[in-house]
Amino acid sequence: MEHMSGCSDDLVSAEAGSLDACERPCIHHDRVDKVRGVLLADAAADGLAEIFSLLGDRTRVRILHALSLGELCVCDISAALGVSASAISHQLRLLRTAKLVRARKEGKNVFYVLDDGHVHSLIAQGLEHVLE
Amino acid sequence: MEHMSGCSDDLVSAEAGSLDACERPCIHHDRVDKVRGVLLADAAADGLAEIFSLLGDRTRVRILHALSLGELCVCDISAALGVSASAISHQLRLLRTAKLVRARKEGKNVFYVLDDGHVHSLIAQGLEHVLE
Numbered sequence: 001m002e003h004m005s006g007c008s009d010d011l012v013s014a015e016a017g018s019l020d021a022c023e024r025p026c027i028h029h030d031r032v033d034k035v036r037g038v039l040l041a042d043a044a045a046d047g048l049a050e051i052f053s054l055l056g057d058r059t060r061v062r063i064l065h066a067l068s069l070g071e072l073c074v075c076d077i078s079a080a081l082g083v084s085a086s087a088i089s090h091q092l093r094l095l096r097t098a099k100l101v102r103a104r105k106e107g108k109n110v111f112y113v114l115d116d117g118h119v120h121s122l123i124a125q126g127l128e129h130v131l132e
Numbered sequence: 133m134e135h136m137s138g139c140s141d142d143l144v145s146a147e148a149g150s151l152d153a154c155e156r157p158c159i160h161h162d163r164v165d166k167v168r169g170v171l172l173a174d175a176a177a178d179g180l181a182e183i184f185s186l187l188g189d190r191t192r193v194r195i196l197h198a199l200s201l202g203e204l205c206v207c208d209i210s211a212a213l214g215v216s217a218s219a220i221s222h223q224l225r226l227l228r229t230a231k232l233v234r235a236r237k238e239g240k241n242v243f244y245v246l247d248d249g250h251v252h253s254l255i256a257q258g259l260e261h262v263l264e
Contacts, residue, residue: 019228020206020221023240027207035198035212040259047262048193048255056185058177065177066167074152075159080167089152096151099261108155118261122254123180127172129231129250130179 054098055122059083060091064114064123067101071113186230187254191215192223196246196255199233203245 040048055061062081066072074092078085092112095101102115114120172180187193194213198204206224210217224244227233234247246252 019235019237019242020225021217022206022242025207026205026241027211028205031202031204032208032212035201035204035208038201039212040194040197042190044259044262045190045194045197048197048258049188049190051188051258051262052184052193053188056181056183056188058174058181061180061184062172062177065172065180069167069170070163072163072167073158073160074154075157076164076167079159080164080171085153093152103151105151109158110151110154116261116264118257118264121257122261125250125253125257126180126183127176129248129254130176130183132248132250 051098051100054094054100055126057091059087060095061123061126063088063091063095064100064119065127067112067114068120068123071111073109073111075109077112183230183232186226186232187258189223191219192227193255193258195220195223195227196232196251197259199244199246200252200255203243205241205243207241209244 055064059081063077066077066080072080074085074088077083077092078088081088092101092103096103099115100119101112104111104113114123187196191213195209198209198212204212206217206220209215209224210220213220224233224235228235231247232251233244236243236245246255
């Protein structure tokens with residue numbers, strides 16, 4: 001298998017003491033088989049990477065963090081973050097398309113919430129990790 | 133306040149029926165004050181966005197998902213994912229620097245685990261969201 005011989009070649013050239021690679025090949029077939037058995041399909045891996053990419057923006061994480069405190073209308077988000085409503089609307093559209101937020105219209109106003117508990121948890125866990 | 137008058141101007145031009153903006157200004161001061169009281173500092177928002185940006189890559193999410201199943205050496209990850217060890221090493225270095233994974237050396241081999249439960253949860257929650 002090409003990637004296994006490639007692995008071995010890479011290892012020989014690995015710097016002694018480096019944490020980047022093993023200094024000798026050491027494939028644990030039981031572990032590799034276990035991982036292969038539940039390997040992410042391309043579509044799932046791409047979907048996951050897309051969601052995280054979308055979250056990788058300062059304004060969008062601030063919007064999602066604000067919404068993790070409760071429902072807000074577009075004007076509320078704009079006022080709280082000090083960012084123009086048109087910029088907020090643009091970001092909300094992206095977040096809505098990715099199903100990270102949900103909108104409901106009430107009269108002439110539009111209220112937003114996080115789409116589900118997963119999004120709440122992503123922001124909370126990410127933040128705990130950063131603040132640690 | 134500039135962003136509030138900006139908000140109002142934007143609203144007037146909002147398309148009727150659109151979910152992107154309120155059709156008339158409707159700032160809820162109690163909600164806005166609540167959000168402002170716990171607004172993410174710039175450093176926290178940037179740190180969070182950086183972590184998510186780093187996660188926004190197909191190979192990196194596949195590595196993290198594989199590690200969410202248990203400890204693996206660099207060769208194991210390379211073999212399981214069918215990606216060269218040098219490419220895996222490069223990604224692991226980035227993930228290690230961001231404290232998303234931890235390495236331990238045992239003899240001539242280097243084993244990786246997820247850095248903490250937050251990283252495990254980020255991958256699990258993100259995946260549940262994508263697969264729903």
